Amino acid sequence: MGKLFEELSKDYRLKEGLKTCINCGTCTAICPAAEFYRYDPRKIIDTVQRKDDEEIEALLKSETIWYCGECMSCMTRCPRKNAVGMVIMALRNLSTKLGYFTCSEKGRQLYPLSHALNGNILKYGYCIHPETFRMEDHPEAGPVYEWHLQHKEDSYARAGGNYMQPGPGALRKIDQKDLDELKAIYDITGGTERMETIDRFSEAKAAEMGMSNEEYLKYTFEHCSAGHFNNEEEEL
């Protein structure tokens, strides 16, 4: 057993999610990601349970661990009560801690994800917020949502919301004391350190790719190379 597997084994999601896989492939058959991406959860579990550090390091640097949508359909169907989605979360966690995530295009997406989600949580108290929702990033939101955002104070009021105002209600302004508590939780539990780790490795990768941090953020958010999907001939 190598050091990487030993490190993975400390993750409670691995303890809960990996018992003994019998390699039946039910997880792959049920997986929404496997239908579209070049992704085979059965092989990932098989690699992890071989406990070979060289193979696990390759996995941590790969595209494949980032294809899962964490819907956990695999957890329902596994005849041995494994949870591949949980194992994926443990792999992603270690890949992030070690900075290996910048080795793959899908892994590099952690940079825009962390900025958007953690930024919203620490500023507004929720993961998604109209103040940072930009139509150019979300054309699928459609003309109705564009209209809604243009008139959000009125539109939320019509729907019974309490937009950016004190007191209870939908999209209320979260009290600064509550936001300070969230920040303290991030500081004490490793959330802040995780954000800094993502930034440090991402910004080094941006420099390596000859991009400013802003260019890298936009590029990783928008760019999809050919070769991720089953129906493509190209190889990554």
Place this chain on the structure above:
Amino acid sequence: MIYQGKQKIWSDYQKEIPADHWFYARSCIRQNFFPASETHFLKIGRELLGKDICDNEHHTTCGGISYHSDTIPQETAMTIVARQFAIMTECGYKNIAPSCITSFGNYTEILETWREFPELEAKVREMLWKSCRKEFEIPEHVAHTSDIMYTWRNEIAEKAKFRLINKETGEPLRVVEHIGCHYSKMFPHKGVGGAEYPCVLSGMVNSWGGQVIDYPERRHCCGFGFRQYLVKANRGYSISNTHKKFESMEPYKPDMIITNCPGCPYFLDRWQYVIAEMEGRTYGENGFGIPVFTYEEVAGLVLGYDPWDLGLQLHQVAVEPLLDKIGIEYDPKAKYLGLNEKDIMKPGLPENLRCF
């Protein structure tokens, strides 16, 4: 199989859900896209049925979307949830009702992990104290708000002004029910009916007069996939999954879709718009889409609330064909008005998807 044997098996799929005294936890996504659904859960519960539900201003996100997008460690997600429990405890409540399936799954996962690894719960208690000087009790019950609506379904049916019946034909409306993945795929015994026979939404549909239709991809994910939607480069995954569901359900000619997850109604609604604009393909009748609803919106419609008070103007797929089928009256001119009939203009129209 003898009747008692069936009853025993079915009892494994049941869940104890108190009908009253809940601490309400709002959803990141629903506040943005379906704010009136949360408004009407409280309105129906408190004003119509006289239930005690606490809507406290100090709770926040559970961090679930960030956790499942792998941008925070497990300990951070657990401590944010522990803070939610602490606020529930401070307010004098013992039962927590998240308005979000991701939150419901997150709370359930955390409690199951603590049950198996008590040392982790002790560590989180210490981290919560260090960061917030807060302590908490473990909730006696965690129920998704759709679970609670399920317990109210017959009371709502008794007070209903409309039923899910086509007024022209007298036939029940054909309803697709879509259960959010994290409701019971992770911990089947925590959902009504488990993962195999979830009846939280079908129970409401049956009580309110509709007919639930089965189709091959009924339990397939809507395609949210967290990072697979949130990152623009990945949305092919998201729309492909929704497309697969619509291609599968279309031959069964559904009149409407009811959902219990925050993301699912958004994706099932908006990807219909995108598929129409990209491919010219629509799934409803006469160039319309299939209208997609939250369970609060459907409850509100059968109770006779104004469709625009229910926020149905924020859907991209037009809901009017369904309102007409049921016979619900509405004022088309009031659809896009603000509060107190303020004129706030109108949205543009899609090129292919028929809308009003």
